Amino acid sequence: MTTLQPASPPNAQARGRLAVFNPTIARITARALFGRLRFLLLLPLPVLVVGLAVLTEIAGVRTSDWVDVVVLGLGLTVVLPVLALIIGNGVLGTEIDDGTLAHVLAKPLPRREIILSKLAVAVGVTTVATGVPLALTGLIAGSSRLAVGLAVGSFVGSLAYCAFFAALSLLTRRPVLVGLAYILIWETLLQSILDGTRVLSIYQYVRTVVDRVADSELVSSNLSLAVALSMTFIFTVGFTLLAIDRLRSFAVVGETS
Amino acid sequence: MSTLTVPAGSAGESLGSVAPTASGSPGTGSVVELRGVTKWYGNVVAVNDITMTLGPGITGLLGPNGAGKTTVLHMMAGFLPPSRGEVLVGGQPAWRNPSVYSGLGIMVEREAVHGFLSGWEFVLASAKLHRLRNPEAAARRAIELVDMVEPMHRRMSTYSKGMRQRMRVAAALVHDPAVLLLDEPFNGMDPRQRLHMMDLLHAMGDAGRTVLFSSHILEEVEQISGTVQVIVAGRLAASGDFRTIRRLMTHRPHVFTIRSSDDRRLAVALMGLASVAGVDIDPKGGLTVRASDYGTFTRELPKIALAEQIRVQRLVPADESLESVFSYLVGA
Numbered sequence: 001m002t003t004l005q006p007a008s009p010p011n012a013q014a015r016g017r018l019a020v021f022n023p024t025i026a027r028i029t030a031r032a033l034f035g036r037l038r039f040l041l042l043l044p045l046p047v048l049v050v051g052l053a054v055l056t057e058i059a060g061v062r063t064s065d066w067v068d069v070v071v072l073g074l075g076l077t078v079v080l081p082v083l084a085l086i087i088g089n090g091v092l093g094t095e096i097d098d099g100t101l102a103h104v105l106a107k108p109l110p111r112r113e114i115i116l117s118k119l120a121v122a123v124g125v126t127t128v129a130t131g132v133p134l135a136l137t138g139l140i141a142g143s144s145r146l147a148v149g150l151a152v153g154s155f156v157g158s159l160a161y162c163a164f165f166a167a168l169s170l171l172t173r174r175p176v177l178v179g180l181a182y183i184l185i186w187e188t189l190l191q192s193i194l195d196g197t198r199v200l201s202i203y204q205y206v207r208t209v210v211d212r213v214a215d216s217e218l219v220s221s222n223l224s225l226a227v228a229l230s231m232t233f234i235f236t237v238g239f240t241l242l243a244i245d246r247l248r249s250f251a252v253v254g255e256t257s
Numbered sequence: 258m259s260t261l262t263v264p265a266g267s268a269g270e271s272l273g274s275v276a277p278t279a280s281g282s283p284g285t286g287s288v289v290e291l292r293g294v295t296k297w298y299g300n301v302v303a304v305n306d307i308t309m310t311l312g313p314g315i316t317g318l319l320g321p322n323g324a325g326k327t328t329v330l331h332m333m334a335g336f337l338p339p340s341r342g343e344v345l346v347g348g349q350p351a352w353r354n355p356s357v358y359s360g361l362g363i364m365v366e367r368e369a370v371h372g373f374l375s376g377w378e379f380v381l382a383s384a385k386l387h388r389l390r391n392p393e394a395a396a397r398r399a400i401e402l403v404d405m406v407e408p409m410h411r412r413m414s415t416y417s418k419g420m421r422q423r424m425r426v427a428a429a430l431v432h433d434p435a436v437l438l439l440d441e442p443f444n445g446m447d448p449r450q451r452l453h454m455m456d457l458l459h460a461m462g463d464a465g466r467t468v469l470f471s472s473h474i475l476e477e478v479e480q481i482s483g484t485v486q487v488i489v490a491g492r493l494a495a496s497g498d499f500r501t502i503r504r505l506m507t508h509r510p511h512v513f514t515i516r517s518s519d520d521r522r523l524a525v526a527l528m529g530l531a532s533v534a535g536v537d538i539d540p541k542g543g544l545t546v547r548a549s550d551y552g553t554f555t556r557e558l559p560k561i562a563l564a565e566q567i568r569v570q571r572l573v574p575a576d577e578s579l580e581s582v583f584s585y586l587v588g589a
Contacts, residue, residue: 024382024385031374032371035373100370100371102367104386106361108355108387109355111355251336252331253336254327254328254440
């Protein structure tokens, strides 16, 4: 005969506090992220940025020229959003696709706690993966203030991009495709044609933050710092709240459905 | 004998009323309740106006593949909103209400686990996410219940399907829930593991837990007692005592094809059986036997063959499609 003993009761104190971060979720999310092969594909991008900076500097290209192309054109325009897309989608979208999210959903946890824990991992990983190589390029350009600016910009960009791309995982079945369309069509193509889209572009906020922190002639920007920061706040908080709400109504369907 | 009581507070604020009591005032027996529940996807109706109540004990949710079992289970688990009707767990709506999970354990059919976690890490994470006071002890106990202590430190990607199933069951019951929902729990288990699992589910049912499991294979649930709900094509086709249904299952008419060392002599002997309605002799060899009672016939055939010294080379049940079995049940 199988005997059953009651499990230990839940911790009443833990239950009562306002939970915003769950270390268990964060740990498993991070392990899943680093364990995925797709993640290794991201390494060449930051390496490419640093490598190009070194090569152009050695080749004697004018610093302002290669900063414009390598740091702003490649680093901030491509590497930061693409890494945030893969990582932001990786902490949530892949668990939706492979069905492992159901384990977390079947727990008496506020959905806020699940989203915030996963976003913390995504923002942390994206900030390190992009901030470190970009700061290195700042140092190669000979400006430690530019290095700090790029690191801060990477963090600000990670916040807004990760919140946006994580929310996309819950809003569409093709989050990577929609995310790429945002990066390539909205941020890159339309920005060069339509001036007005600037206020709705995370890239512009990042560029503005980098410009103000670095206080360098190598970077210029078109938005005021107040606009850039408040828009980043609105993007981050708005998409985080949207993700939390979508997760509350997330439908887990069976394989045959 | 197992005694199981819901520890104070473990059922959570919302499920306090679920905890089964010995006295049990009338009307508190139902723990999971579906009231006129319909679910459609686009213009496909997956579940059609189902009303059922589950009380403490073990209940089987049976039906052929695609009948809507998973949809029903997912609605009970708060994973899907009903398109119409109400799904209540412990008197509370299951949808958009994470607090129900403190008294509810779920194992979904989709076998998705992080393969990099060991079984121990997986069950322990579940215990921690339930905010149990002593997650290690709870995880240990759950793993012992499913008999997976020995391989628990191996990565789950190295497990067989049956082992993974058992670890997932352990994770589902780590918080000793008042309600346990299991979608196809016997999938991939060998007969010994299946018996062990049934034993465990019975123990939980006997202890006043509400246990619901789904299955599309009638034979694999023959040892289960309790009640069953049969779903066919999205509708509740039959519900009631399992023994009645099981009797219908074993006494259902059936057709077999047999090859033996002496077909004609075997045919004569079989015609003498009350459970045989007719025998056809195939000129090319072999017999087609129409049995009026599946259970009796399969028990008596070996005795006859032995007495007549006839070697049965092949016995193939014809028409073994689940749909035919279920439609027979529905018609009965």
